[in-house]
Amino acid sequence: MTLFEELKAREIIAQTSGDDEVAELINNGKAVFYTGFDPSADSLTAGHFVPLTLMKRLQSAGNKPIVLTGGGTMMVGDPSGRTDMRSMLTIDDIRANAKRFQAQFERFMTFGDGKTDAMAVDNSDWLMKLNYLDFLRDIGVHFSVNRMLAAECYKNRMAQGLTFLEFNYMIMQAYDFYHLNEQFGCNLQLGGDDQWSNILAGADLVRRKSGKQAHALTIALLLTHDGQKMGKTQKGALWLDKSKTSPYEFFQFFRNVHDDDALRYLKRLTFVTMDEIREYEGLTGSAVNEIKERLAFEMTAMVHGGEEANKAKETARGLFSGGAAETMPSTEITAAQLMDDALTVIDALVLCGIAKSKGEARRLIEQGGVTVDEQKVADIAQTIAREVLQNGVVLRKGKKVYHKITLRGPINL
Numbered sequence: 001m002t003l004f005e006e007l008k009a010r011e012i013i014a015q016t017s018g019d020d021e022v023a024e025l026i027n028n029g030k031a032v033f034y035t036g037f038d039p040s041a042d043s044l045t046a047g048h049f050v051p052l053t054l055m056k057r058l059q060s061a062g063n064k065p066i067v068l069t070g071g072g073t074m075m076v077g078d079p080s081g082r083t084d085m086r087s088m089l090t091i092d093d094i095r096a097n098a099k100r101f102q103a104q105f106e107r108f109m110t111f112g113d114g115k116t117d118a119m120a121v122d123n124s125d126w127l128m129k130l131n132y133l134d135f136l137r138d139i140g141v142h143f144s145v146n147r148m149l150a151a152e153c154y155k156n157r158m159a160q161g162l163t164f165l166e167f168n169y170m171i172m173q174a175y176d177f178y179h180l181n182e183q184f185g186c187n188l189q190l191g192g193d194d195q196w197s198n199i200l201a202g203a204d205l206v207r208r209k210s211g212k213q214a215h216a217l218t219i220a221l222l223l224t225h226d227g228q229k230m231g232k233t234q235k236g237a238l239w240l241d242k243s244k245t246s247p248y249e250f251f252q253f254f255r256n257v258h259d260d261d262a263l264r265y266l267k268r269l270t271f272v273t274m275d276e277i278r279e280y281e282g283l284t285g286s287a288v289n290e291i292k293e294r295l296a297f298e299m300t301a302m303v304h305g306g307e308e309a310n311k312a313k314e315t316a317r318g319l320f321s322g323g324a325a326e327t328m329p330s331t332e333i334t335a336a337q338l339m340d341d342a343l344t345v346i347d348a349l350v351l352c353g354i355a356k357s358k359g360e361a362r363r364l365i366e367q368g369g370v371t372v373d374e375q376k377v378a379d380i381a382q383t384i385a386r387e388v389l390q391n392g393v394v395l396r397k398g399k400k401v402y403h404k405i406t407l408r409g410p411i412n413l
Contacts, residue, residue: 001274002027003061009274010267012054014193014220017203022215025188029062029116033188033217034180036123036173038070039097040089043241044104046253047229049269049299050219051190052108055118057271059109065118066186067105068176069098072127076169098122104240107303119184123176139175142208143201151197170198177202178209186214193218222268225258230265240303247304249329251312254296256400262291270298330404333389338407342383345372345395352403354395364397371396 004023007013016022025031035051037044044052055065074094089097102120105111109118148170149158177199180186189199199216206214222230238253239245257265267277272294280291293313301309315328331352337343343351346361349370355361362380364370370377372384373393384393389407396402 003057006274007054007057011264012050012219012268014218015196015216016218017200017216021213022188022217025215026058026061026063031058031063031188032066032184032186033058033063033190034066034068034121034177034186035190036068036070036073036176037101038074039094039101040074041237042097042100043239043244044101045240046238046250046299047222048240050222051192052105053269053271053302054190054219056108059116059118062116064116065109066180066184067109067118067120068180069101069120069122071095071098071122071124073123073169073172073176075124075128076165076172094124100241121180123172123179126179127172127175135175139171139178139205142205143171143174148201151201170201173198174202174205177214178205181206181210181212181214187212188215188217190217190219193221220268222265225261242304242308246329247300247308248312248315250303251296251300251309252316252400252402254299255292255316257292257295259288259292262288262295266291266295266298270295270302272298328394328402328404330392330406332406332408334408335386338386338389340383341386343386343389343405345370345377345382345384346380348372348384348393348395348405349397352395352405354397354401354403369398 001009002023003026004013004019026033033055035055037048037051055067059065071094074089075091105118105120111118111120148167151170173195177186177189189202191199196216196218199218203214203216206212224230237245238250242250254265263277263280266272266280267274280294283291293316296316297309297313300312304312329352333343333351337347337351345365346355346358349355349361349364350358355364361370365377365380365382368376368378372382372395374396386407389405392404392406394402394404
């Protein structure tokens with residue numbers, strides 16, 4: 001099976017500018033390809049997993065990755081899939097985020113000066129030096145406003161009012177492809193399927209400006225069973241930074257995915273071989289837990305290493321044996337958050353993110369789905385004393401969601 005055939009079998013590829021041409025490039029180690037990551041936060045998320053692992057697959061097959069951090073395009077903000085304008089960050093914030101990204105990229109790719117070693121670039125190095133009038137005359141002339149407005153990436157923002165600032169994003173991204181082609185011979189851009197219009201615009205600009213061939217490959221968006229983007233938790237994004245999402249919490253997210261998602265995630269996100277995946281295909285019922293545990297382990301090991309993955313697995317298997325609870329997600333509260341020297345279970349559930357609201361917390365208790373230190377909570381007015389909180393208590397929702405909450409500081413108020 002060729003690399004291209006394997007990507008198809010894993011259901012990773014959504015669209016290409018030409019299957020035969022793209023297959024010829026990546027199967028034979030002829031691709032110099034790039035993917036862009038806008039540093040809109042101080043960590044990558046699990047939503048970046050498919051492009052990151054795809055880059056690793058291509059590099060392993062002898063192709064050269066270019067990892068582009070969008071320090072320049074972040075000054076504009078990608079409108080794709082948005083109904084509102086993105087928050088504007090300062091230059092210092094953007095640079096700090098980009099620096100954190102680099103450490104996470106190195107978990108997936110080998111960087112260096114070799115033929116297939118990955119290289120890191122930041123588009124602020126060229127975009128922020130452009131002369132606006134020269135740019136309009138040299139680059140803007142190749143873009144049709146009518147075609148741009150018809151692009152999928154602008155549709156949601158058009159309904160709310162697309163700003164001229166955001167309208168420039170497609171041109172900026174297209175210019176990135178042209179610049180990387182001129183400087184490094186980049187001939188392929190990868191991205192999510194919601195970036196199709198932007199990537200095609202870049203490939204078209206390369207052909208118009210230089211007469212060279214440039215190609216596009218987009219990745220099928222990975223959705224959960226209920227149609228949401230993969231990588232969202234009750235507390236927000238599933239971060240690759242362990243200070244934002246603990247290895248245990250990361251493991252548990254994938255251990256608890258819907259049964260219908262488990263095999264699909266294993267196929268698209270991990271490097272488990274297709275032969276092994278086929279062996280899993282006949283599993284049903286409780287046997288699907290074997291797939292989910294394998295998925296959770298592989299994902300956690302890629303991000304946090306094998307030791308942390310093993311620790312998370314053992315924690316998930318026996319939370320209260322041998323001090324395993326120490327690695328579960330935890331929240332610290334202060335004495336100021338107590339009332340009458342105690343914290344209600346309802347407030348505790350909301351503070352640690354198990355419930356989104358007091359109403360949801362109350363319903364969970366009424367349905368018999370909450371325990372405190374493995375003791376079922378039967379009364380919605382139940383409280384946890386400050387002395388107990390000082391040592392830490394473990395909240396559990398259902399059979400799978402655990403969280404430790406601890407009072408920080410001395411017992412005396």
